Amino acid sequence: MTPMQLDLNLLAALDALLEEGSVAGAADRLHVTAPAMSRSLGRIRRSTGDQILVRTGRTMTPTPYAIAVRAQVHALLQQVQGVLAPSHELDLTTLERTFTLRWHDSLVALGGAALLAAVREQAPGVRLRFIAESSTDSPGLRRGEVDLEANANPPAAADVRAEKVAETAQVVVVRPGHRLAGEPAQPMTAEQYAAADHVAVSRRGNLSGTIDDALARLGLARRVVATAPSEATALEFVRDSDLVVTAPQATTRRASADLGLVVLPLPLDLPPASVYLSWHQRYDTDRAHAWLRELARTALDAPNRRA
Known part of the structure; x- marks a missing residue:
């Protein structure tokens, strides 16, 4: 079989096999x-001359x-799918799709409920899968396993888009009666x-960061x-000790109030914490994905607008 005679379906099969590393996993991915997947692997082996x-x-x-x-x-599979995908208007009332979102847990608490409510109202056939962040960098966006990420850091990969959608000040949280609460x-x-x-x-267990850099500029150091x-x-x-935590105001305001904790201004000159949405460039012109991104922007920035 020459390269020109290769069935494009085999390209999808090869991609799934390489991503999953097993015939069973690739079969599940392609339903x-x-x-049938074993037969596809056999054809790929004959075509490429490789196992x-x-x-x-x-x-x-x-x-x-x-x-x-x-x-x-x-990359080739994404290009083929982009060329062959029909161009039509997005009908949210009939849209059937599942989006996988890897968001920092505090951002799920901040905007997850609002996003889910908006999605259910506009596109009842859409499902959202919120999954936990990994303690290490993950290629989920590039591999197509994750549709939309939200966290404090923009990605470094050139083929991954990033957009800053919100900013919030850093605050200090202590228990009631803590000596730092003092008098207003x-x-x-x-x-x-x-x-x-x-x-x-x-999430990686880092004991130092930008706060420690700011303290060092003042000749100070803290003990974590x-x-x-x-x-x-x-x-x-914090609730059951004299410990202090510093965190973004928008993501801690509600939880601190629910726990009866005291929120104080941070006595350091630090830039506000940023919230970034990230997605792979393959979704730039995907109408359904663009619709979801817009809802996510609104959901994550709404608490700041109410502050």
């Missing part, structure tokens, strides 16, 4: 039977050739802030006694 996947124990391992062409295959007429100083014991919010993977966990630590 075909495992025997593509080889068995090592109970798992399948991609060959060097498969690893080398994985990104190219995925006597706001906390940077020295008092640095002298307290802190809990830092970091613990890290928490989420703001919700950090606030629980």
Whole structure:
């Protein structure tokens, strides 16, 4: 079989096989039977002259050739789908689609409910899958496993779009009666802030960051006694101790009020925390994806507009 005779369906099969690393996983992704996917793998092997996947124990391992062409295959498939996809107006009332969103947990708490409500009202056939952030960088956007990310940092990949959709000031949260709460007429100083014991919010367990850089410029340093993977966990630590947590105001306002905690201004000159939406460039002209992005922008920025 010459390259020009290659069935384009095999391109989708090859992409799925390389992404999943197994016949069964690729079959599930493309909603075909495992025997049908095995036949596709056989055709791909005959066409390329390469085994593509080889068995090592109970798992399948991609060959060097498969690893080398994985990104190219995925890019080619996206181009083909873009060319062949019909161009028509978006009918939200009949739209049937599932979007996967990897958002920081605090942003899900901030805007997730509003986004879900808007989606259900406008497009009842659309489903949202909110999944947890990983502790390490994930290629989910580039691999097509994630449709839309929302977090504090823009991506570095050139083929991933990023848009800043909101900003919020950093605040300090303590329990009632904490010595830093003091009197409103006597706001906390940077020295008092640095002298307290802190809990830092970091999904990677980082003990230092921009706050410590700002303190260092003042000749100060703080002691971080613990890290928490989420703001919700950090606030629980604060509620039952003399610990201090610093977090974005928009994402902690409601939770702090629910727990009866005290929110104080941060006595440091720090830029506001940013919220970024990120997506792969393949969705730039996807009408349904653009509609979802607009709803997400509104949902994430609404709490700031109410502040």
